[in-house]
Amino acid sequence: MENKKIIEMKKIYKSFPGVKALKNVEFNVNKNEIVGLVGENGAGKSTLMKIIIGLYKEDSGIIKINGKESKIRNPKKAAENGVGMLFQESSLIYNFTIAENIFLCHEHEFNYRFFLPKKEMLEESKKLLEKVGLTAYPDTIISNLSRSSQQMVEIARLLWLSKISSVGNPVLIFDEPTTVLLSEEIEQLFKISKNLKKEASIIFISHRLDEVFNLSDRIVVLKDGENVGNFGVNDIKQENLEQLMVGHELARDHFLEKDQIESDSDKEEVIQIIKMEKKGKFKPISFSIKKGEILGLSGASGSGKEEICKCIMGITKKDRGKLKLTGKEIEINSPRDAVQYGIGYVPIDRRNEGLSLQLDVLSNITLLVLERLLNRFRIINLKEEKKLALNLVKELFIKTPSLYTAVSTISGGNQQKIILAKWLAKNVKVLILNHPTRGIDVGSKQEIYKRIRQLAKGGMAIILISDTLEENIGLSNRILVFRDGKQKAEIECKKGSKPIPADIIGYMI
Amino acid sequence: MKKEEKNQRKKESYSFKKLPIIYLPIILLFVIILVFYIGNQSFLSLYNLKTIGNTASIILSVSLGQFFVLLIGSIDLSVGGIMSLVSVVYLITLGKFGIFGFPITLIIAGLAGLVNGIIYTKFKIPSFITTLATGGIFVSITYLISKAPIAASFSIMKYLEIINGSILNINGSLIIVTLLAFLYFIIQKYSYLGRILFSIGSNEKMSWMSGIDLDKMKIYAFILSGLGSGISGIILASNLYSGSAILGEFYVLESIAAVVVGGTALSGGCGSVLNTIVGALLMSVIKNGMTVIGINVYAQQAFLGVIIIGAVAITLDRGKVIVVK
Numbered sequence: 001m002e003n004k005k006i007i008e009m010k011k012i013y014k015s016f017p018g019v020k021a022l023k024n025v026e027f028n029v030n031k032n033e034i035v036g037l038v039g040e041n042g043a044g045k046s047t048l049m050k051i052i053i054g055l056y057k058e059d060s061g062i063i064k065i066n067g068k069e070s071k072i073r074n075p076k077k078a079a080e081n082g083v084g085m086l087f088q089e090s091s092l093i094y095n096f097t098i099a100e101n102i103f104l105c106h107e108h109e110f111n112y113r114f115f116l117p118k119k120e121m122l123e124e125s126k127k128l129l130e131k132v133g134l135t136a137y138p139d140t141i142i143s144n145l146s147r148s149s150q151q152m153v154e155i156a157r158l159l160w161l162s163k164i165s166s167v168g169n170p171v172l173i174f175d176e177p178t179t180v181l182l183s184e185e186i187e188q189l190f191k192i193s194k195n196l197k198k199e200a201s202i203i204f205i206s207h208r209l210d211e212v213f214n215l216s217d218r219i220v221v222l223k224d225g226e227n228v229g230n231f232g233v234n235d236i237k238q239e240n241l242e243q244l245m246v247g248h249e250l251a252r253d254h255f256l257e258k259d260q261i262e263s264d265s266d267k268e269e270v271i272q273i274i275k276m277e278k279k280g281k282f283k284p285i286s287f288s289i290k291k292g293e294i295l296g297l298s299g300a301s302g303s304g305k306e307e308i309c310k311c312i313m314g315i316t317k318k319d320r321g322k323l324k325l326t327g328k329e330i331e332i333n334s335p336r337d338a339v340q341y342g343i344g345y346v347p348i349d350r351r352n353e354g355l356s357l358q359l360d361v362l363s364n365i366t367l368l369v370l371e372r373l374l375n376r377f378r379i380i381n382l383k384e385e386k387k388l389a390l391n392l393v394k395e396l397f398i399k400t401p402s403l404y405t406a407v408s409t410i411s412g413g414n415q416q417k418i419i420l421a422k423w424l425a426k427n428v429k430v431l432i433l434n435h436p437t438r439g440i441d442v443g444s445k446q447e448i449y450k451r452i453r454q455l456a457k458g459g460m461a462i463i464l465i466s467d468t469l470e471e472n473i474g475l476s477n478r479i480l481v482f483r484d485g486k487q488k489a490e491i492e493c494k495k496g497s498k499p500i501p502a503d504i505i506g507y508m509i
Numbered sequence: 510m511k512k513e514e515k516n517q518r519k520k521e522s523y524s525f526k527k528l529p530i531i532y533l534p535i536i537l538l539f540v541i542i543l544v545f546y547i548g549n550q551s552f553l554s555l556y557n558l559k560t561i562g563n564t565a566s567i568i569l570s571v572s573l574g575q576f577f578v579l580l581i582g583s584i585d586l587s588v589g590g591i592m593s594l595v596s597v598v599y600l601i602t603l604g605k606f607g608i609f610g611f612p613i614t615l616i617i618a619g620l621a622g623l624v625n626g627i628i629y630t631k632f633k634i635p636s637f638i639t640t641l642a643t644g645g646i647f648v649s650i651t652y653l654i655s656k657a658p659i660a661a662s663f664s665i666m667k668y669l670e671i672i673n674g675s676i677l678n679i680n681g682s683l684i685i686v687t688l689l690a691f692l693y694f695i696i697q698k699y700s701y702l703g704r705i706l707f708s709i710g711s712n713e714k715m716s717w718m719s720g721i722d723l724d725k726m727k728i729y730a731f732i733l734s735g736l737g738s739g740i741s742g743i744i745l746a747s748n749l750y751s752g753s754a755i756l757g758e759f760y761v762l763e764s765i766a767a768v769v770v771g772g773t774a775l776s777g778g779c780g781s782v783l784n785t786i787v788g789a790l791l792m793s794v795i796k797n798g799m800t801v802i803g804i805n806v807y808a809q810q811a812f813l814g815v816i817i818i819g820a821v822a823i824t825l826d827r828g829k830v831i832v833v834k
Contacts, residue, residue, distance in 0.1 A: 315718060339720025353718055356711040358778050367708055368719055370701045379699045422719070 004031040005067070006169055006201050007052065007083070012061035014047055014225075016412075021047045022058075022225045031169050034193065034202045036216030036233075038209065040245055040468045044225040045205055049173050053078040053085045066167075082167025084158035086174045090150055092142050099125040099138040102157045109164050128156040133192050148185035151177055152192070159200070172196070173203045178211055179301055190215055207300060208509055209238050221245060242502060254446070255474025259453040260495050261292040262477070268326065270461035271343075271430045273312065276321030281307040282485035284321065289430070289461040294452070296464045296476030296493070300508055304485035305465055306348075309432045312463070313345045314338045325429065339368065344423035348434040348465075350412070354419045357408035361400050364407050364418050365389045368426040392421040396451055413444025420451055431455060432463045437471065449475065469501040481507040533823055534772050534787040541794060541816075548802030559680055561797045563748065566686035567741050569789035571760050572767040573693045574622075574737020576785040577730040579768050581710045582777025583629065583636035585731065588738040588764055590647030591621045592757025595742030597651050600752045603665040610668065615739050621647060622735020626728030644761070651754040658753030661746075672747040682744045689740055693733070694782040702729055711778030738764075767792045770820045791820060 007029040014022040022044045029035055039045050050056040052063070054072035063070060065081050072078045075085070092101050099121045103109070110117045110124075125138040134152040142150060155172065162170030174193075178186050193202055193215060206212050212219060213233060221229035221244050229236070229244050272288040282304030289295045297305040311318040314332040323330050325341055332338050335345070347353035355364055366373065366385050373381050373388070389403055396417045400410055407415060416436060423431055433452065437445045452475060456462055466472040472479060473493055481489040481504055488507040491499055545552045571588050578585040595618050603610035621643070629639045661669060672681045697703040705726050709716045717723055741760065746752045765775075771788025773780025795816055799809045 313718075334720075335718045336720040336722060345718060347718060352712070353715050356708055356715060356778065358711045359707060363704060363707065367704070367716075367721075370704055374701060378701070379695065380701065380704065382699070 005029070006031055006065065006171055008062075008064040008067075009048075009052070010062045010064075012048065012051065012063075013059045014044075014051065014056060015059060020225055022051075024226065025061075025222070026227055027220060029171055029201045029203060030218075032197050032199075032201060033218060034197055034204055034216050036212035036219040037203055037205045037222070038207070038212055038219060038241065038245060039222035043222040043245075045222055046175065047225075048222070049085060049175060049203065049205070052171075052173065053083055079158075079161040080165045080167075082162040082165060082170035084161055084170065084172055086151060086154050086158070086172065086177055088175050088179070090147070090154070092150055092154060094143040095141060097139050097141055098129070098136060098145075098153050101142055101153055102128060102138075102160055104157075106161070106164060124160075125156070128160055129153075131159060131196075132156050133188065133195075146185070148181050148188065151181075151189065155192070155196075159196075162200075169200060171201045171203065173205070175205045176207065177204075178206055178208060186211070209241060210509065213238060239502065242505060255449055255471070256453045257474065257495050257498070259457065260294075260477065261456055262495065267291050267293075270326060271312075272324040272327075273308075274322040274324065276308070276311060276323070277319050278304075278307055278311055278316065279319050280485075282482070283487075285487055287480060287490075289463065291459045291461060292456045293478070294456055294462045294464055294476045296466065296472040296479040297482065298466075298469060298472055298479050298504055298508060299482035302484075303482040303508070305482050306434065307485075308482075309345070309434055309463060309465065312338070312430075313343060313432060315345070339426070339428075342427070342429040344426060344428035344431045346416070346419050346423065346431065346433045346436055348438060350415055350419065350438075355407050355415055358406060360404045360406055361393070361398070361410070361418060362386065362389045362403040365392055365421045365425060368422055388425060389421075392425055396421050396424070397447060411444070413440045413447060416440060416444075416448055417451060420448075420455070424455065428460065430461045430463070434465050435467050436464070438467050445471075469504055473498050473501065473504070479504065483508055534770070534784060534791065534820070537820060537823060538787055538791050538794065541791065541798065545794070545798035545802055548798070552798060552801045555678065557797070557801060559675070559678070561793055562680045562683040563744075564797060565790055565793035566680065566682040567744050567748075568760070568763060568767055568793050569786060570686045570689055570744065571738045571741035571757075571764040572771075572785050572789045573690060573782060574734035574741075575764040576768050576773060576780065576782065577693075577697075577706060577733045578636070579765070579773055579775060580706050580777055580780060581727055581730050582713070582775075583727070583730070584765065584775070585625065585640050585734045586637065586761055587621070587625055587640040587644035587647060588734065588741075589757035589759070589761040590644035590651075591618055591735055591738040592742035592745060592760055593752075593754045594618075594621065594647045594651045595739045596746035596752030596756045597654050597659060597754070598752075599743050599746050600659055600661055600665065601654070603668050604662055608668065610665075611743070614743060615736060618735045618739020618742070619732050620735070621739075622732040623728065625735065626731035629731065630724040630727050648754050655752075655754075658751050661750040666750075669747040669750065672744055682747070685740065685744070689737070690782060690786055693737075696733070697782045702726065706730055707778060709777075763792060766817050770817055 005028050009025065009027040012022050012025040025044065025048060027048060037045050047056060051058050054074045054077055057073065070081060072081060078084065093104065102125050103121055107116055110120055122138045129136065129138060132152040132155050134149055136145060136149060142153065158172055159170065177189060181189065196202065204212065204215055216233050219231050219233060219236065219241065221241065223245060267290040269288045269290050274286050275284045277284040285308065297308065299305045307316065310316045312323065314334045314337050317333065323332060330341050332341070351357060362385065366389055370380060373385050375381050386403065393400065393403065398417045398421065399414050407418060436452065437448050440448065452462065464472060464476055476493050479491045479493055480487055481491065491504060493499060551557060571592065575585055575588060595614055598617050599610060599614040602613045606613060625640055625643055628634060628643065629636045672685065674681050676684065705721055708721065709723060709726060713723065742757060745756060767788040768780065768785050769775060770791050771780065771784035773784055795813060799812055804812060
């Protein structure tokens with residue numbers, strides 16, 4: 001009985017347009033076990049978990065729960081099988097009370113006629129809250145709780161759901177629960193998790209490896225949608241795990257190092273950030289980028305790197321600090337200001353922030369330069385527009401059936417190139433790339449790397465946040481490492497003498 | 510394994526949907542015309558065609574304006590109020606300033622749209638609420654100008670004849686609206702404004718992050734809507750030789766229905782002036798045809814409702830619309 005498999009997944013395949021997210025993945029969860037699931041962003045962790053709880057449907061593969069082959073097609077079905085997930089984003093209703101949230105949509109489990117049996121619900125929820133070590137009164141409104149208490153409420157809800165489905169050993173999935181918690185809250189979560197192990201199994205996802213080692217019994221490693229490791233926690237060291245996650249030695253020319261433009265001291269500084277600060281996000285920071293230079297920003301999520309980029313672009317307002325563009329001081333209060341000064345931004349959320357999916361390739365590419373294409377009657381010169389777009393499509397090797405194809409039907413890699421084309425058309429001096437290769441498969445990644453090099457060669461100053469350290473090191477001239485909103489290190493990545501990921505991880509955690 | 514690979518490859522090839530299908534509404538229009546013609550041959554008589562042309566021009570001009578607002582995913586419920594206000598202002602200014610009454614009336618219609626746009630963007634009040642409120646305000650202003658409906662005085666008849674008369678058997682109103690449609694078509698297809706409105710409608714956040722002046726562009730959309738309803742009000746007042754505060758009431762929902770029947774989604778980012786023209790024609794042909802073939806007046810609303818639902822079910826290009834609200 002000791003090693004009874006609660007969840008057994010075999011030969012799981014899943015692909016999205018243009019990306020194979022999971023390839024022949026095997027994943028098991030035993031009774032009363034905490035499994036750590038690690039891998040870089042885009043390795044397929046979340047996809048795998050979403051398949052378990054029925055948000056995605058696998059392309060092929062076998063899933064057995066408690067020994068029975070089962071098809072889970074929605075989270076409700078998953079809950080009935082005792083599988084629940086604690087999402088990165090809270091899934092609670094903020095203006096409801098704790099008790100209301102715990103029993104939401106399952107109030108009928110209490111026998112009542114018309115009015116909700118408040119008393120019984122409060123008593124039941126008290127019992128559940130005790131289990132997760134939360135002392136708050138069940139009548140408290142959710143928005144008055146701290147993020148960690150909210151998590152506990154979610155866990156209590158998951159426990160309740162598996163209880164009413166009378167599942168013996170529920171499986172709880174914690175998807176990066178610690179990113180939003182303070183250190184003492186993390187300890188609390190761990191204590192409760194270890195307690196819960198007596199009656200449940202937990203899948204624990206985190207990018208902080210020390211936490212994974214601290215909590216898990218077993219660690220499963222994914223890379224690029226494939227299994228690359230499955231270890232008892234005592235059978236592997238943290239360094240080896242890092243190696244596995246990040247990949248092996250860098251393939252020599254994967255990142256086109258030979259095209260890297262060394263930033264000599266006499267080169268012109270394109271953008272200077274002077275003592276920029278955003279309270280609660282990052283401490284005052286200064287840096288500058290030269291012509292043709294690629295500056296990598298590294299750090300765990302919440303380290304402030306994304307906020308820095310958003311402040312430069314004017315998406316969020318900085319509290320203090322100055323920006324200089326080619327020596328002149330500029331004031332940026334909105335993306336509009338930034339674009340007018342020649343700063344571009346390739347967002348992490350390509351589909352929602354980077355493209356008009358329903359519009360065609362042409363209008364997406366020329367969006368920012370339409371004013372340049374107007375003739376004296378203020379009418380767009382369609383011939384010129386087409387020529388401009390066609391040139392960029394050729395230059396960036398965008399694969400599309402025609403200029404008039406809706407962007408939604410094009411693969412992720414080519415969509416990303418369309419965004420690059422948009423900024424290239426605008427002739428921006430500074431380009432911020434926020435995870436430019438997220439959700440893009442290996443081949444297209446290579447293409448994007450080529451284009452990034454090409455842009456740098458053209459004299460653009462580039463700020464890069466990457467999915468992987470490997471990518472950040474490979475492409476950048478220099479890397480700034482952040483932790484908790486503070487710059488911890490500045491690491492040179494000169495041609496031929498690139499650091500290894502472990503050098504940088506040390507500063508990140 | 511080979512089969513698996515084949516499946517994978519199959520999934521990787523993309524299906525290419527054709528861009529806007531404007532043909533469906535057009536086909537629908539012809540089918541309906543044919544049905545009415547079979548029901549009563551005089552449906553296509555010159556006299557009746559002129560009648561249709563006149564109703565169509567009223568619905569069309571207000572719908573053309575409405576189109577630009579719907580294109581950005583907003584809504585303009587004040588078009589009826591603007592039409593009423595314009596009808597009264599038009600008859601009064603014609604009497605006072607002669608031919609200059611036309612531009613003055615249009616400026617007021619444009620200003621009404623400007624007010625909508627400014628309240629919507631600067632105070633960040635949803636367009637539904639903004640225009641619901643301003644629509645009422647415009648009606649009230651109309652009442653304050655004239656409590657009772659005002660009739661056209663004999664001295665301005667010659668101006669009204671510009672619109673009511675016809676050249677080469679084509680109504681003046683239809684000519685004016687054709688010019689408007691042409692102008693709006695150019696704006697939609699070939700102007701900076703048109704392109705940007707599409708961009709805002711299809712992805713507002715992206716547009717903002719790309720540095721587009723959202724507020725300004727949205728205000729322009731509402732001005733275009735105001736001007737459209739202005740021209741519509743002018744034609745209606747000329748037809749009826751009178752203006753009143755309740756004149757435009759019915760045209761609010763009718764204009765929205767016409768745009769949607771033409772194939773534009775309320776969620777914004779798609780559709781075109783051509784689609785709107787077809788939609789407006791559909792609406793006016795159906796309304797006229799039901800009378801011509803003798804459908805019970807009391808049942809006509811029900812028929813219209815059924816046809817609108819059917820038409821939208823057929824014509825709306827759902828492939829591009831993610832959420833239907």
